[in-house]
């Protein structure tokens with residue numbers, strides 16, 4: 467418990483995150499200055515082609531997922547809210563035709579504020595969408611312009627009011643910190659504006675300068691400085707503190723929520739439950755095999771149009787890789803890694819490979835023991851990458867061969883973009 471926020475994720479949220487269905491919608495109204503996601507500008511023709519190819523991918527993936535009932539569906543991207551209402555209807559008809567979606571599934575749609583309108587909200591409601599994740603990033607007009615965002619600073623509040631009026635009770639906001647020109651004072655004001663909207667869920671990511679993006683290139687070339695690490699850590703601390711005061715407790719490195727409002731879909735990833743990914747750049751973990759789709763829209767669509775799998779990679783997951791992921795992903799959670807969340811054989815792999823390193827981490831204060839596992843102490847949460855690297859190095863010193871655990875994907879969490887290879891908050 468921190469201030470008034472309850473830390474999680476709680477047992478019922480973990481239990482409900484049984485299987486996830488992710489759909490990558492590769493279209494945006496404009497390209498943001500920091501983003502390297504697989505996405506292009508929206509056009510009706512491109513979206514129609516994507517839908518037709520997606521219907522083929524549903525048919526391709528459905529047999530492997532026949533035994534799964536999906537408790538979460540997540541439309542990410544890209545900007546799923548750019549789709550026309552009738553396209554959303556067609557998409558969900560395809561998904562429900564191919565996969566078993568639980569009647570009480572959490573169905574999330576990522577939206578940018580400018581495309582939340584009454585017509586779309588009606589269509590989303592008819593399709594079963596019960597959770598919106600709204601990309602706000604900042605509440606300052608000049609910062610939004612620098613980030614290449616196209617919505618006015620007041621638009622998220624209008625989008626929230628409209629969504630509430632249409633019955634949506636689970637709303638999330640994405641914010642960004644640590645970009646050039648960002649200050650703690652302005653971050654404090656953005657947090658205040660965000661919390662005034664009373665979101666059930668809030669995410670905050672530090673800018674990750676990506677080569678090939680407008681903002682990333684200026685940062686990486688040194689032309690535009692970003693705030694030093696200590697200031698970014700302070701910004702992160704402020705996020706946790708303000709959120710807790712507003713009743714939103716931390717449950718993952720970059721995410722806070724009201725009790726019971728954890729993003730179920732992300733718990734699927736962090737707890738290593740099965741998931742099916744559809745669309746360009748989507749990843750899946752189903753039946754003990756991992757796959758990653760072509761990142762490029764043209765390559766993905768062309769493969770499906772010629773009846774070929776749209777995959778750039780596929781492999782059977784090794785026990786070593788699975789054990790490593792238990793730590794890399796599970797330690798992102800505020801309550802840490804719990805034995806009850808994993809099958810006995812997998813827990814044995816973790817104990818065999820990491821047992822000595824974990825004991826040392828606990829002895830040196832890098833982890834603390836919980837009732838049935840271990841977690842990163844609050845004070846080190848922002849340095850979670852370092853803790854994980856230390857554990858990995860100690861495991862190797864004890865004879866664990868990390869090369870045998872190479873199959874951890876670069877991004878099992880296509881959106882929001884949390885890195886599987888580290889727990890430090892990145893960008894959205």
Ligand code: SF4
Pocket residue numbers: 493494496497498501502503505543544545578601894
């Ligand atoms: S940040 Fe979101 S809206 Fe902006 S270009 Fe990337 S996917 Fe599109």
